[in-house]
Structures are given as C-alpha cells and as structure tokens.
Amino acid sequence: MGIDKSNVRRIIHYGLPQSLEAYYQEAGRAGRDGKLSDCTLYCNSMRTPTLLPNKRSDEQTRAAYRMLRDCFHYALNTSTCRAKILVKYFGEEFGSDGCEMCDVCINGPPEMHDFKEEAVVFMNVLQAQAGQATEGMDYNSTDCYTSGRRNIGAVPDFRMAVSYIREKIPRFAMTDKIWWQGLARILEDMGYIQEAAEIVSNLFQ
Structure with missing residues (x-):
C-alpha cells in the first residue's frame, strides 16, 4: 500500500487479498497511533477467489490456492474471533477468549442448528x-x-x-x-x- 501514516482510521478491502499475510499487513496500517480504527472487508462469498500470479510452477500454484483458501475461510468465518484466527495462523496463541472488537465478538455466536x-x-x-x-x-x-x-x-x-x-x-x-x-x-x-x-x-x- 505504501502508506506510512500513524493516524489512518479506516482500511477498506474491496475483494480478498491473495493471502492472510497480505491482509494482516494491509489492515495493520490502521491505528498505528494506538487509537481505535476500522478495517472492513468486502468480498464475494459465493465462490473461492482464483486470482494467481501469471508465472508459477505447479507447487507455486498449489501454495497460492492454499493461501487464497485460508483468506476465503477467514472472510466466511462467523464463529471465531478474527484476532484469534490471525494470531493462530501465524503460530501463536491469543491470550483471551476474544478481542471483543471484531464483528464476530460483537455479534456473538451464530444460532445453532442440527444438520x-x-x-x-x-x-x-x-x-x-x-x-x-x-x-x-x-x-x-x-x-x-x-x-x-x-x-x-x-x-x-x-x-x-x-x-x-x-x-x-x-x-x-x-x-x-x-x-x-x-x-x-x-x-x-x-x-x-x-x-x-x-x-x-x-x-x-
């Protein structure tokens, strides 16, 4: 993104990034001054994203698809704190039950159904x-x-x-x-x- 300002108050993603690493870095541009900021993600929940680099090997293609899939699952999640998902993705543990600030924590768990x-x-x-x-x-x-x-x-x-x-x-x-x-x-x-x-x-x- 190339933005080096500490007082960015809102980050909007129109479409899924290619990986959770990219999303974490881009969303992290907001609130670097320690104040509350908003991060909003808009995406098509009807289909898995397929945007890939032009030049890639078979192994690179599989790795790219896995990263896209992880990002897609993050967007569709409605039951687990988003901060916990991101922290776990990077191999660490979140210290509490939830951040109490993401949409999942604010809206509460979805209604349970027997399928x-x-x-x-x-x-x-x-x-x-x-x-x-x-x-x-x-x-x-x-x-x-x-x-x-x-x-x-x-x-x-x-x-x-x-x-x-x-x-x-x-x-x-x-x-x-x-x-x-x-x-x-x-x-x-x-x-x-x-x-x-x-x-x-x-x-x-």
Missing part, C-alpha cells in the same frame, strides 16, 4: 464418488449412492454431488447449491472433508 442428516448424506455421496464404501447410512438406502460411484481414489466433484442429492433424494430436491456450499465449508472447518488443492479453483464454484 446431521444433511451432513451424513453429503459425505456419503462424496465417498461414493471416490469409490469408497458408504457404511452406516441411517437416512437412505445404500442403493441411492452406489449408482453414482466413480473410480476408487477419484476426487469428488461438488457440483455433481449436489445435483445427485437433489435428483435422488426428494426432500432435498428444492435445496440451493449455495446452502450445500456453506455446509461443505462447515464440514471442512471441522476436519471432516478436505478441499483438494489441484481443483480448488472449481470445486465450489
């Missing part, structure tokens, strides 16, 4: 796409999933999974793709699924 059924259905469809067994189904017959099975080890496709759920399970026929995208993000944050780096640019589009 166990939807989560089990979604994860079993992903397993079936990857050619894995779908044991322990409580909500639907196994036949619903075996017909959609792909080669063992195949990377599941989000759009195909959602289309399959809406087509094969009547009570989910009218559900929105964006809703399933949100559920997938929750499951990923909880460690139940992991987004493949090589397809991060289109898995959740």
Whole structure:
C-alpha cells in the first residue's frame, strides 16, 4: 500500500487479498497511533477467489490456492474471533477468549442448528464418488449412492454431488447449491472433508 501514516482510521478491502499475510499487513496500517480504527472487508462469498500470479510452477500454484483458501475461510468465518484466527495462523496463541472488537465478538455466536442428516448424506455421496464404501447410512438406502460411484481414489466433484442429492433424494430436491456450499465449508472447518488443492479453483464454484 505504501502508506506510512500513524493516524489512518479506516482500511477498506474491496475483494480478498491473495493471502492472510497480505491482509494482516494491509489492515495493520490502521491505528498505528494506538487509537481505535476500522478495517472492513468486502468480498464475494459465493465462490473461492482464483486470482494467481501469471508465472508459477505447479507447487507455486498449489501454495497460492492454499493461501487464497485460508483468506476465503477467514472472510466466511462467523464463529471465531478474527484476532484469534490471525494470531493462530501465524503460530501463536491469543491470550483471551476474544478481542471483543471484531464483528464476530460483537455479534456473538451464530444460532445453532442440527444438520446431521444433511451432513451424513453429503459425505456419503462424496465417498461414493471416490469409490469408497458408504457404511452406516441411517437416512437412505445404500442403493441411492452406489449408482453414482466413480473410480476408487477419484476426487469428488461438488457440483455433481449436489445435483445427485437433489435428483435422488426428494426432500432435498428444492435445496440451493449455495446452502450445500456453506455446509461443505462447515464440514471442512471441522476436519471432516478436505478441499483438494489441484481443483480448488472449481470445486465450489
């Protein structure tokens, strides 16, 4: 940004930076005089950002996607203090429960809902796409999933999974793709699924 002033009162990001490191540095331009300042981030929550450097190797591409994904998850977060997320990202521990200043701390935790059924259905469809067994189904017959099975080890496709759920399970026929995208993000944050780096640019589009 090239700004070296101590009394900057507001930083506005119109779109996600390429990494949390960049965001932390840019947002840190505000309030260097020790006074309260505002940092506002505007972004498209419907899709993972894909802006990458022009010249890059495969490993650089995967690393860049991981950084973009981390930044995207930070923006979508509604349950954990943003200061805690940033401090943890850099390998340190936050000293208290929360900063009491970010939007998450001010708004409080989101309302709790039970999405166990939807989560089990979604994860079993992903397993079936990857050619894995779908044991322990409580909500639907196994036949619903075996017909959609792909080669063992195949990377599941989000759009195909959602289309399959809406087509094969009547009570989910009218559900929105964006809703399933949100559920997938929750499951990923909880460690139940992991987004493949090589397809991060289109898995959740």
